Amino acid sequence: MSVSVCFYFQVHQPFRLRKDYNFFSIGPDHSYEDVNSNRSILLKIANKCYLPTNNLMLKLINRHKGAFKISYSISGVILEQFELYAPHVLDSFKALVDTGCVELINETYYHSLSFLKSKDEFREQVTAHKNKIRELFGYNCTTFRNTELIYNNELAAEVEKMGYKTILAEGIERILGWRSPNFVYYPASAPKLKLLLKNYRLSDDIAFRFSNRGWHDFPLTAEKYASWVHSIAGNGEVIGLFMDYETFGEHQWEDTGIFNFMEALPEKIFAHPDYRFQTPSEVAQTYPPVGPIDSVHYVSWADIDRDLSAWLGNPMQDSALEFAYSLESAVKKTQDPALIHTWRKLLTSDHYYYVCTKWFNDGDVHKYFNPYENPYDAYMVYINVLNDLKLTLKQRGVLP
Amino acid sequence: MRVLMFGWEFPPFISGGLGTACFGLTKQLAKRNVKILFVLPKIKGASQVEAAGDITIIGGQNYLSNEIEEVKKKISFFEKEFTVNSPLRPYISYESYKDYLEKIKEFEKESNGLHSSKGNFSIDFSGDYGQDLLSEVARFALVGRYLAQRESFDIIHAHDWMTFLAAIEAKKISGKPLVIHVHATEIDRCGENCNSEVFNLEKHGMENADRIIAVSHRTKEIIIQYYQIDPNKISVVHNGVDLDEIYQYDKTTRPFKNEKMVLYLGRITMQKGPDYFLEAAHLVVKRVQNVRFVMAGSGDMTRRLIERMAALRIADRFHFTGFLGKTDRERLFAMSDLYVMPSVSEPFGITPLEAMRYNIPVIISKQSGVAELLSNVIKVDFWDVNKLASAIINVLERPQIASSLSEHNNEILQKMNWGVAADKVIDVYNSYR
Structure with missing residues (x-):
């Protein structure tokens, strides 16, 4: 064997x-x-x-x-x-x-x-x-x-x-x-x-x-x-x-x-x-x-929870994810490969990982991988960027 | 006349209205031939932290710095030869004090040796940054005693509670009259969760003062009611506003076209009511499309509010800027269409006046000292979020309301300059000559 x-x-x-x-x-x-x-x-x-x-x-x-x-x-x-x-x-x-x-x-x-x-x-x-x-x-x-x-x-x-x-x-x-x-x-x-x-x-x-x-x-x-x-x-x-x-x-x-x-x-x-x-x-x-x-619910390899809670679950992470994907159809409507690429790079999971507020145990690992001082700063930068992208989409006429 | 004046901040290193007020007032007093010895603790580490921030923010357009330098030339600053190494901040709470110490420690590690005061008399008030804020105040009192022995002056003038012990020491030594200037009280800062030690210090200062200057009738009432001070000892001198410092900005170049911008600018703390602003913003964006809210400042409620904003899902309409330097503050005023000050308890409230310089309407809470002076503004109770939201919508959607609210701004502001305030302060001084 x-x-x-x-x-x-x-x-x-x-x-x-x-x-x-x-x-x-x-x-x-x-x-x-x-x-x-x-x-x-x-x-x-x-x-x-x-x-x-x-x-x-x-x-x-x-x-x-x-x-x-x-x-x-x-x-x-x-x-x-x-x-x-x-x-x-x-x-x-x-x-x-x-x-x-x-x-x-x-x-x-x-x-x-x-x-x-x-x-x-x-x-x-x-x-x-x-x-x-x-x-x-x-x-x-x-x-x-x-x-x-x-x-x-x-x-x-x-x-x-x-x-x-x-x-x-x-x-x-x-x-x-x-x-x-x-x-x-x-x-x-x-x-x-x-x-x-x-x-x-x-x-x-x-x-x-x-x-x-x-x-x-x-x-x-x-x-x-x-x-x-x-x-x-x-x-x-x-x-x-x-x-x-x-x-x-x-x-x-x-x-x-x-x-x-x-x-x-x-x-x-x-x-x-x-x-x-x-x-x-x-x-x-x-x-x-x-x-x-049979895995009805999501599992992952992250943190001790091994679920989605490294990227989702606090209101900042959830709002960031919703905001990013709310731009999907407008981004794609531009048919501009560079802009689509820019948006997609913002979808990388790390951006949500940085906004994690689980501090104990896993927090240490998060901190190690995190370029920001705290999740709030990470969230603000991410949201500011999304707002700029949204503005661009408005200027391109693909968003009202 | 020579005045020994104790303060806590001075531009460009300021974290709030106290520094702005000291600047405006001393500038006009100096013009009126009052000699001021301004004792300003050079806050070790802390001022450098903010200074570093300021330098980045100001960039090429530090249009204010020349003026500050001009004023500084007319005032003798003890900070130049006298360094008080203290992490004390006028607005700090016990909770944030610890965080603050951490930050300073980190900074000091980085800037090791940067801050040596060559050949100057220097007392390291908190070498190891003791955890007791009040013992810092007590040690600062030594400064008052030292100066009173060394300098000659006619009157002592102290701004807010952290300077009171130092001023009282100076009075004990010199026998000169003491004027204390109350810009804010513990009642404003903490409401019913009052820090009794700070409260007691304030009361002690008021009792030992020969004269009290309150920044509003509202503050005078608080001093009488909560501190049980003789009303006859209290004079009201409203703050002024500096009309020269205008940031030139063309609103048509704003990135958000066809949108209105509503501004909150102040510390993000319970006293300032930022949570009411956020909740009102949420109500407004549900009904109005083309509006954007900006909250500028920092404070111990920032994180909670960011999470709340995220939970309300208005991240595409509500922005946090973090702590800003003077230039960016002015830029925000210039960009805005409406200014809101929802303070829970505001002794004076200088920011609505600053906003009015840019010809925009303001909405202020009834719980503010500046409400005494402004008749042509919308006043709401800080807690009345629905009313605040409808007021915002009214101003945004009805241009005639907006313009009728702001058309007299200039005349009103002309009457509220620091010259008027300085004259009144000199009257207070003269009552002791």
Whole structure:
């Protein structure tokens, strides 16, 4: 009985807005983005994470002669930023894809919450991402994951309809009940689709706990971790290790030993003869689903709540989302690709994440990723920008 | 005549009406040959925080700074040689005091060494920023004692409660008469949730004063009723307004075409009634399409109001600007079609007058001192949100009402200049010569 370890890494950075976009900017000033910080943040993360980690992954793929496999979902907005500021990073991803050991996964181009507000917009963004991946990598995706693993029955049905074979979600008890995340399932609403779940304990051991000195398992060695992975043999078929790619070198700095850990890990995993690495679509082809997962409500991989409350739920977030999508039909009526693109970049989920007011526990993580001092500032900037966009739409005659 | 005057802010570093009033008054007193020794605490960190903000905001059009410099030349400022390092702010509440200290600490980390007062006498009043606001006041009193020993003057004039202890010390040492100038009371700021220590300090100042200047009859009544002070000791001197400082702005260049703009400008605190403005705005936007509301300022209610605004789903019609420097304040007045001051309790209320300089109508609450002076404005009870909303709609939708409300603005303002106020203050001084 073989067990597959399935790595999926999320690669994403938003186009952040200018923190000084204020009331007086509305009207005269249409430059919304903080170009300088976006460039410098991207270059910083490229040097700390993307480049060294890509090198490491390439080395591991070569070292293990194709037996080490991984997958990525790279958002459209970060691909654009690579093209703008760091084409060499894009090249290093292309080199990885060229090994044949890497699967690319589709998502919404703008890393958006569009499925929650507009199915049309959702489909358009998924198609845009599909095309972008094809254009840059010559690759056709068959696996889908929604922004931050936001998932429910309805989403699965839509994704199945769009022709995908495999979908990823958070392996949380709320949808699993007594069952284990370490099997392939199918969505109750989309029986032809294969559903792969994240093993959040093992994923978060690397992504969140790796350098936590207060953790009783600190320090985490590749050996120790492999023994946990091996303990699943006999009662599981697939182990979904899903995490942000920035885990390597950015969330966990190099001096925590995260790169050494990752470099040693495949060999330790291979020490057990039943273990192998597979990409999501390979897993889906290998293992028949063991049963349906019924997820009426939304789940996600964010915060301890693993629901939508990182982006929605407080009045500022809700009003911001409503405001943004209220402009959809007018924006599209302009048929102006640049304006549509500008609007869509505002739909990136990070803009709502910054407005989160859940301070305890998760608040720390929010603060880490948040360029603003507080959610109120984030909200005001976002609303000011939307007001300027609305004004532009009025001037174009597409809004009364 | 030489006056030893204690104040808390002075342009360009101001957070409210007190700084504006001190500027307007001292400018006119100086013109009338009154020599003023103005003791202004150089607020460590805090003024720098705001100064940094001001510099960015003013940019190329700091048309005011020359005038401020002119006035400053005529007044001897003790801040130049005497630095009081204190985080005290005139409007601060106990709750926001802690936040404020944090902010200052952060700033100090960044600007380490920026603030050394070379060769000047400097008392670090709160090296570690003690948590007790009132002990800061007590320590500031040492300044009063020190100056009274060193300087010669004819009269002591103190603006608002934080300076009262210092002024009383100066009086004890010098034996000179003390005039206290009440711009606001704890009753205005906190209503029934009064901070009794601040209240007691105010009462102590009033009792020790030889003369009290109240900025309105409303304030005089409060002093009599709540502080039980002899009415004969109290003179009312209304504030004035400076007519020269006009921002040139062409309303036809406003980004929001065919829309009216309604302005609230003030601290976002309970006393100023910003929540009533927001609720009224909500009622108005439900009925009127082409209107936009702007709330300028900052304060301890800001976050709550932003959330409320979001919950009301009027983010495309209601804007928060945050704290603004002088130039942007003027720009907003110039952009607006209507000014609303819904204060719950306003000792005077200088902003409606500032708005009137731009020839726009104003709506003010009946609970304001300035209501005593203005007959040609709409006055509503601060709590009457429905009435406020209909008044706003009336002004916005009926141009003839708007113009009849603003047509006499200029004549009215001419009578309310700081010169008149300065003459009255000199009369108060002279009653002791």
